[in-house]
Amino acid sequence: MGNNVPAITVRGLRVVRGGQAVLDGLDLTVPAGQVVGLLGPSGSGKTTLMRTVVGAQVVASGEVRVLGEPAGSAALRPRIGYVTQAPSVYVDLTVTENLRYAAAILGLGQREVDRAIDEVDLGAHARQGIGTLSGGERSRVSLAIALLAHPELLVLDEPTVGLDPVLRRDLWDLFGRLAAGGASLLVSSHVMDEAARCDRLVLMRQGAVLADATLPELLARTGAADAEGAFLALVDEAEAGGGGGPGGRGPGAAGRHATGTGSAA
Numbered sequence: 620m621g622n623n624v625p626a627i628t629v630r631g632l633r634v635v636r637g638g639q640a641v642l643d644g645l646d647l648t649v650p651a652g653q654v655v656g657l658l659g660p661s662g663s664g665k666t667t668l669m670r671t672v673v674g675a676q677v678v679a680s681g682e683v684r685v686l687g688e689p690a691g692s693a694a695l696r697p698r699i700g701y702v703t704q705a706p707s708v709y710v711d712l713t714v715t716e717n718l719r720y721a722a723a724i725l726g727l728g729q730r731e732v733d734r735a736i737d738e739v740d741l742g743a744h745a746r747q748g749i750g751t752l753s754g755g756e757r758s759r760v761s762l763a764i765a766l767l768a769h770p771e772l773l774v775l776d777e778p779t780v781g782l783d784p785v786l787r788r789d790l791w792d793l794f795g796r797l798a799a800g801g802a803s804l805l806v807s808s809h810v811m812d813e814a815a816r817c818d819r820l821v822l823m824r825q826g827a828v829l830a831d832a833t834l835p836e837l838l839a840r841t842g843a844a845d846a847e848g849a850f851l852a853l854v855d856e857a858e859a860g861g862g863g864g865p866g867g868r869g870p871g872a873a874g875r876h877a878t879g880t881g882s883a884a
């Protein structure tokens with residue numbers, strides 16, 4: 620979209636967790652106004668990267684800028700929506716009550732509450748207690764809360780886990796609409812067929828970025844028929860090249876998930 624400032628710029632990022640280098644020499648630029656898919660095997664560092672972007676992760680070295688500000692700046696808080704894998708909602712309240720509570724903290728009114736509930740298609744469950752919702756419905760409540768303040772950047776950690784194909788399609792449609800409205804989205808997924816819904820794909824492996832391109836570019840580069848094939852081809856290429864691919868000097872994250880293809884749930 621019309622904004623020249625990238626949504627996210629990461630240079631030489633190194634993050635150590637539990638004494639291990641989980642991210643090592645990671646570089647990435649996420650353009651504004653796009654849906655960027657973050658794909659990679661379990662343990663490749665997707666959640667850690669997202670935590671860093673939202674300012675929730677201690678960084679060993681490197682630079683992370685978000686919407687033109689250093690990651691973690693207080694000024695960024697209302698401009699970013701973050702939805703983790705564990706829905707953070709009050710189980711003894713209804714959907715609407717959860718939204719109203721979050722809206723009150725943000726100084727927003729009922730209109731925004733109703734809009735956010737509509738956007739995630741939870742209108743039929745608005746008066747239901749969180750404890751009675753399905754897992755997929757519950758995670759959409761977290762998404763609705765993240766959408767309340769019209770964030771410029773949405774960071775979504777596996778938002779489609781546990782959703783049926785119709786809901787997954789509807790959510791990806793919503794992500795597309797949000798990007799068309801100027802928002803930037805970083806969305807992690809294990810589901811390679813969701814890659815087709817992203818403007819760009821960032822493939823992570825062993826704490827570094829293995830590829831950052833559009834799906835057509837990845838397919839052209841590898842000759843693969845789909846995102847999963849492209850990812851596997853790139854992993855093979857990195858391994859054949861020795862050193863475990865870009866960032867492969869980081870022994871911390873290497874080796875523990877070497878067989879992951881990113882296709883498993």
Ligand SMILES: Nc1ncnc2c1ncn2[C@@H]1O[C@H](COP(=O)(O)OP(=O)(O)OP(=O)(O)O)[C@@H](O)[C@H]1O
Pocket residue numbers: 636637638639641659660661662663664665666667668872875
């Ligand atoms: N608190 C911690 N202490 C030690 N190691 C950690 C800690 N948190 C994460 N790790 C390790 O860091 C690596 C990256 O974890 P991360 O959660 O970022 O991966 P991921 O790509 O999001 O995985 P998944 O797709 O399974 O959610 C993993 O090997 C994990 O075991």
